[in-house]
Amino acid sequence: MVEWILPIAFILFGLLAGIIGEKFIFKKLRKFVAERQIPGGEVIFQSLHRMTFLWFVLAGFSGAIFYSSLKLDADVKILLRKIILIIFLCSVTLVLARITAGFVNLFIRRTEGVPASLISNLAMTVVLVLGTLILLQTVGIEITPIVTTLGVGGIAVGLALQDTLANLFSGFYLLVSKQVRTGDYVKLDDGHEGYVTDITWRNTTIREISNNVIIVPNSKLASAIFTNYHLPAKExxxxxxxxxxxxxxxxxxxxxxxxxxxxxxxxxxxxxxxxxxxxxxxxxxxxxxxxxxxxxxxxxxxxxxxxxxxxxxxxxxxxxxGISIPFPIRDVYMQDNGTENSAMELD
CATH class of the missing domain: 3.30.70.100 (Alpha-Beta Plaits)
Structure with a gap:
């Protein structure tokens, strides 16, 4: 039982520190940043949500393994440390992906008005892919064969997903060309009209004045005839x-x-x-x-x-x-038993 005291103490300390850090310190810092209106502060704190608790818990487990007097096999200790390292790197990668997507959205919101999820999702995907490759390299897995396999397999996937890729690249074309931006009021050639609320990797979402939502594939919108009432200016x-x-x-x-x-x-x-x-x-x-x-x-x-x-x-x-707006008046003639009568009728 004595051998278990120190590891359990480290684990409990990590849990307690994580709860205190998440419930009190983290909230106080978030409130402080919100009051001072520090640029990007809200993005960072949203990205770190629940992560401080996880990191303290991982630190507790790591300390329990490192300072443990339990007679564990060396391979078991190495395996446990690798598991902890993998979880930590995954969490860091997720935080960086959230921060990247958040700041991309923040930048687009300040320059364009309303962010498009296509760009933020792309930025998050790039960070997640890079983080995964770094993670694999860190735990000793050779990534060169994986990258080669993905390159060859990507050709087959591209052939199978032609429509999806067409919508993806059409979405990029719409954003880069700035023919359609989120927040613009557009009218399609089929008569539908409304505000563009989002451009995703597959479709563009348009909200009508009646609050109905129109889903238009990006490839269809890129080839359609439409009127953008916010270009070249909103006025x-x-x-x-x-x-x-x-x-x-x-x-x-x-x-x-x-x-x-x-x-x-x-x-x-x-x-x-x-x-x-x-x-x-x-x-x-x-x-x-x-x-x-x-x-x-x-x-x-x-x-x-x-x-x-x-x-x-x-x-x-x-x-x-005393200015009058006239309305038309029509003279109507009626025949009754050979007698012609005249009447005035408003048109």
Whole structure:
């Protein structure tokens, strides 16, 4: 029993240190970093989640084996140490992969707005593959034959996974060419439209305004005809067709309409208020003089709210200043027992 005291003590100490480190020290440090808003701090702490406990436990088992007075066979001790080393290297590789993917996402979020999981997953995969090769080399396994085998087998796998690889490379093409970016509002040639929420190794996810999700294979999207309303910039011009009566003072119409458009811009696109809205008269219609309003909004989806506010505000302002928006009237003649009657009917 005496021989077991020291190993058990090391193991218990590792467990206790791991619990204290994970539950108290780790949480305190994470809270401190969050309060100071240290760049990348949250990524690091998310990557280290549960790992401090594992490392303390491994340290306890390692100390138990090293300082143990138990009469264990030398080969058994070597095997136990290799197992501990393998677990430790696997955990380190996983942490590095998480950190790499996290910082890639952080960088893309700051430059593009919304990260694509394809890039972060690729970065994580590269780190995991390199870590696995280093792990195999560390435990004494020759990696050269493995790499050669993977190279030869990769040809057969590539032939079997042609569609998957086509989607993978199409996803890279979309990201590198920046024809589609996460966060963009796109409209496909089949009529579907929405925000691009993610580009994975196989497909692109588009969220419609109704909150439905459209899954488009990357190869299909790369060869499709679509409109990206966020390129070359998010800001677009909202157009509204309006008609006023022939009795209207066109100078007053222009002044009032532009003032209303500025009020709408102040509500939905204050950053673009320096870009003056304007109108252009273009048609002598049957019942009205028609013009088109041109007004800048922040992005495609803002057109809906912009039109909503503009119609309400313009209708109220026209009523206040006495500008009328005409509606067509039709004369209808009816025959009744040889008598012709005339009536007015709204169209």
């Amino acid at each position: 677009i011009t909202l157009t509204m067709n309006v008609g006023v009566s022939y009795d209207s003072d066109l100078e007053e119409v222009e002044q009032v309409t532009v003032e209303v458009a500025k009020e709408v811009m102040q509500e939905i696109a204050p950053a673009l208020i320096a870009i003056e809205p304007y109108i252009r008269f273009h048609t002598f219609n049957d019942f009205s003089i028609d013009f088109t309003l041109y007004m800048r909004v922040s992005e495609y989806f803002d057109q809906r709210m912009g039109k909503h506010l503009f119609v309400k505000k313009l209708h109220r302002r026209y009523q206040q200043v």
